[in-house]
Amino acid sequence: xxxxxxxxxxxxxxxxxxxxxxxxxxxxxxxxxxxxxxxxxxxxxxxxxxxxxxxxxxxxxxxxxxxxxxxxxxxxxxxxxxxxxxxxxxxxxxxxxxxxxxxxxxxxxxxxxxxxxxxxxxxxxxxxxxxxxxxxxxxxxxxxxxxxxxxxxxxxxxxxxxxxxxxxxxxxxxxxxxxxxxxxxxxxxxxxxxxxxxxxxxxxxxxxxxxxxxxxxxxxxxxxxxxxxxx
Amino acid sequence: xxxxxxxxxxxxxxxxxxxxxxxxxxxxxxxxxxxxxxxxxxxxxxxxxxxxxxxxxxxxxxxxxxxxxxxxxxxxxxxxxxxxxxxxxxxxxxxxxxxxxxxxxxxxxxxxxxxxxxxxxxxxxxxxxxxxxxxxxxxxxxxxxxxxxxxxxxxxxxxxxxxxxxxxxxxxxxxxxxxxxxxxxxxxxxxxxxxxxxxxxxxxxxxxxxxxxxxxxxxxxxxxxxxxxxxxxxxxxxxxxxxxxxxxxxxxxxxxxxxxxxxxxxxxxxxxxxxxxxxxxxx
Numbered sequence: 358x359x360x361x362x363x364x365x366x367x368x369x370x371x372x373x374x375x376x377x378x379x380x381x382x383x384x385x386x387x388x389x390x391x392x393x394x395x396x397x398x399x400x401x402x403x404x405x406x407x408x409x410x411x412x413x414x415x416x417x418x419x420x421x422x423x424x425x426x427x428x429x430x431x432x433x434x435x436x437x438x439x440x441x442x443x444x445x446x447x448x449x450x451x452x453x454x455x456x457x458x459x460x461x462x463x464x465x466x467x468x469x470x471x472x473x474x475x476x477x478x479x480x481x482x483x484x485x486x487x488x489x490x491x492x493x494x495x496x497x498x499x500x501x502x503x504x505x506x507x508x509x510x511x512x513x514x515x516x517x518x519x520x521x522x523x524x525x526x527x528x529x530x531x532x533x534x535x536x537x538x539x540x541x542x543x544x545x546x547x548x549x550x551x552x553x554x555x556x557x558x559x560x561x562x563x564x565x566x567x568x569x570x571x572x573x574x575x576x577x578x579x580x581x582x583x584x585x586x587x588x
Numbered sequence: 589x590x591x592x593x594x595x596x597x598x599x600x601x602x603x604x605x606x607x608x609x610x611x612x613x614x615x616x617x618x619x620x621x622x623x624x625x626x627x628x629x630x631x632x633x634x635x636x637x638x639x640x641x642x643x644x645x646x647x648x649x650x651x652x653x654x655x656x657x658x659x660x661x662x663x664x665x666x667x668x669x670x671x672x673x674x675x676x677x678x679x680x681x682x683x684x685x686x687x688x689x690x691x692x693x694x695x696x697x698x699x700x701x702x703x704x705x706x707x708x709x710x711x712x713x714x715x716x717x718x719x720x721x722x723x724x725x726x727x728x729x730x731x732x733x734x735x736x737x738x739x740x741x742x743x744x745x746x747x748x749x750x751x752x753x754x755x756x757x758x759x760x761x762x763x764x765x766x767x768x769x770x771x772x773x774x775x776x777x778x779x780x781x782x783x784x785x786x787x788x789x790x791x792x793x794x795x796x797x798x799x800x801x802x803x804x805x806x807x808x809x810x811x812x813x814x815x816x817x818x819x820x821x822x823x824x825x826x827x828x829x830x831x832x833x834x835x836x837x838x839x840x841x842x843x844x845x846x847x848x849x850x851x852x853x854x855x856x857x858x859x860x861x862x863x864x865x866x867x868x869x870x871x
């Protein structure tokens with residue numbers, strides 16, 4: 358099997374919802390917005406996903422991922438921990454921090470058994486001792502690098518997993534159907550490409566976000582009296 | 589170089605300032621920040637430094653909104669740098685008047701805060717994306733803001749000289765927020781999912797370490813939630829900060845007055861939690 362084909366299979370394994378990292382339990386504020394009737398149709402779901410991609414995920418998670426990937430490639434565990442600490446400090450919503458940490462730890466556990474590597478062993482030890490937060494984008498970057506994905510492929514796999522997770526949540530919340538989910542997924546492909554390309558060029562100090570209403574929804578998610586999703 | 593910023597004489601508006609034994613002694617000073625300039629023009633660079641010594645308390649207010657004027661040259665922008673240091677058992681409450689981003693303006697703001705473990709801070713920000721009363725909204729070019737909160741290095745928490753510099757850049761970092769708010773080129777500006785109102789606000793409520801127990805933070809969070817329910821004109825929510833030392837509040841409203849009233853109520857919640865007197869001139 359060629360290296361390229363091998364990489365593509367790794368990419369599909371990491372990006373598939375079949376991979377048990379727990380991200381399918383997250384709606385990223387969608388559930389709160391659906392409950393408050395701010396999102397009622399497919400157009401609004403599409404705008405919600407675009408907003409998250411262009412004004413939050415592209416500017417923070419992907420930038421952190423790109424830097425953690427490079428740190429892993431340099432075998433620099435201190436730099437990985439630094440990216441993890443900065444992303445944690447720049448995640449103001451408690452529920453998001455908790456979700457990032459839980460899915461990061463789940464990913465680390467599964468990856469340690471699937472792609473055994475000294476970096477993952479060291480990160481597991483540091484996590485157990487509370488030295489790193491083990492946030493999902495950071496761990497995803499390290500796992501992708503160890504599994505020999507190119508950086509752009511790692512970014513694409515992360516974004517694909519993020520988008521399919523939200524669209525899956527939208528289906529489960531009953532706001533869109535399976536066909537509409539596929540149409541949205543296709544429509545936002547240019548945004549997914551653009552943020553992957555931009556993230557790899559951004560300095561870590563320049564991580565940013567700007568989603569005022571979604572921030573409120575994410576803050577309220579934890580206080581919903583009934584909910585399906587963790588975030 | 590000019591010095592457009594000054595401060596008013598000190599007002600002592602609290603007779604006693606204290607109502608419970610939770611607090612150390614000392615009256616709170618009330619000050620107005622005054623700006624003799626008409627606002628920020630292209631190339632302006634405003635620097636402000638606030639340092640609160642041990643055991644001091646300050647409520648700082650603004651005299652008027654900060655207007656960021658039109659800057660016709662495409663690359664022009666103004667900058668604001670704020671440095672804030674709050675010492676041991678000191679408290680700063682600072683609710684600036686709104687930033688108004690005029691058409692074709694651009695502003696870059698950085699705020700660096702260092703806090704002692706036993707310091708308290710209530711810091712608000714209100715952004716108007718244009719001269720709303722004349723129907724101007726999101727015609728500015730860009731508003732970029734970086735807020736960074738770090739722990740104050742003291743003899744107790746400074747690592748020994750020979751200690752390994754592990755994770756050094758983020759070591760004392762508590763919280764960072766970076767906003768990149770686009771105006772003219774913002775494809776989401778008019779969408780309700782971006783913001784349900786035109787007035788955007790945020791409020792940082794940090795409590796002294798000995799006060800910031802999970803129970804008290806939970807209580808404060810409940811009090812903030814009640815503000816939303818009582819005052820339907822402001823959409824706000826809060827979340828516990830990464831260090832567990834306080835809350836980060838985000839708010840959206842249709843008018844500045846509603847937002848300001850709500851933020852003052854939130855500061856009163858913090859004061860009530862610590863057994864302090866309420867703000868004078870009740871909200």
